[in-house]
Amino acid sequence: MPADGLHGFARFPTTRWSLVDRAGREGPEAERRALGQLLSQYLPALRSHLIHSKRLQPADADDVLQDFVAGKILERELIAKANEQLGKFRTFLLTALDRFLLNRIRDRKAQKRTVGAAHNLGEEDDQLPASERADAYDVEWARQVLQETLGRMRAECQAAGRDAVWGMFECRVLAPLTPDAPPVEYGELVRRFGFRSPSQASNALVTAKRMYARVLRSVIGEYACDAAAVEAEINELHRILANSGS
Amino acid sequence: MATLDSASAGPRSLACLMQADDLGSWNAPDLGPILEHQLDTPLALDLGARDQEADNHPDSGDVPAGAEMLTFRQLLLHPHPPVRLLHRVKQFAKGCRGRPDGPLPPEVATVLYLAAIAAARRNCQQRISALDNAAWQHGVEWALAQPWLNAEIRELLNQVREL
Secondary structure (H helix, E strand, O other): OOOOOHHHOOOOOOOOHHHHHHHHOOOHHHHHHHHHHHHHHHHHHHHHHHHHHOOOOHHHHHHHHHHHHHHHHHHOHHHHHOOHHHOOHHHHHHHHHHHHHHHHHHHHHHOOOOHHHHHHOOHHHHHOOHHHHHHHHHHHHHHHHHHHHHHHHHHHHHHOOOHHHHHHHHHHHHHHHOOOOOOOOHHHHHHHHOOOOHHHHHHHHHHHHHHHHHHHHHHHHOOOOOHHHHHHHHHHHHHHHHOOOO | OOOOOOOOOOHHHHHHHHOHHHOOOOOHHHHHHHHHHHHOOEHHHHHOOOOHHHHHOHHHHHOOOOHHHOEHHHHHHOOOOOHHHHHHHHHHHHHHHOOOOOOOOHHHHHHHHHHHHHHHHHHHOOOOOOOOHHHHHHHHHHHHOOOOOOHHHHHHHHHOOOO
């Protein structure tokens, strides 16, 4: 199984937003394709934002997202306004979605739709602080990054026949993060993976943690511009997650 | 097999995973089984095959061919163990103690370190450590207080209360 494309996380460089702009030079169709791929990567996070921060029903959120993506791709508005110097594409996209939603609410009000419908389309959001508005979106994005990282690491271990490395990571690192699930005991690990000595077991764990750190940086490196930006993104996502409750 | 469901895991769990360097360390219940496993490990797996430096050492004459195939337990409890091998075990354990991501948890490495010194003292009447008696006794008392210490090593350390 190829390392890329897991969980719908399309692979850099074809999806980095600055390259979408470049794709535009090949013609509108190439640009639309590239932008479509890029946006699809952010859809789960945007959907989470609409449901948790904007209080939309899931079906309404899907409708808004579908219109947003179609509209942005067709109108090319996103590319026209995007400027790498303005900040992260993730933030830019969130702002664009919020504006899109606001316009949609205004349009509907203008068409004299019911107050209830307008309410369902996110009016409550105005009462939330900006940091809270972004929370669900960033948490969902972090979740997507981690899911992609775990998926790629597992695939890499399987492809290389390193089942013990993945197994150690799963038993010692992932399992204890699940509530009420203790780490798998040492004796069980030895039986399961056939380690001949504690050194072998420890080496497998150290290798797993290093591989995980490398894959995580590789995934983030597909949308962050350099090593410093990767580390900054890891720290920021960690902070967002740590401050987001249980 | 248990795994983290990252689609439903809470943000705090995911935060830990975002900086996973400190995750996965061995816990107290693991120390006893790790010590037992280490004692059952052939010396050659951790010390390597017979090394040239050891062969050229003045004491190398006490290491019979194939002795590296003994387990750590067999060496430590042997009535006449090769001192050179005990010295190598001591050095291996000392090296493990100083490495955060080392092959052994520091507690197990410390017990192995003390056991090698004790075996040399009890079974070969030789000192392979520069520790003074106070430091030795402090170390032995710490080891004897560990609930996961097995009976054989406990007896060995109990019999060498002074260097």
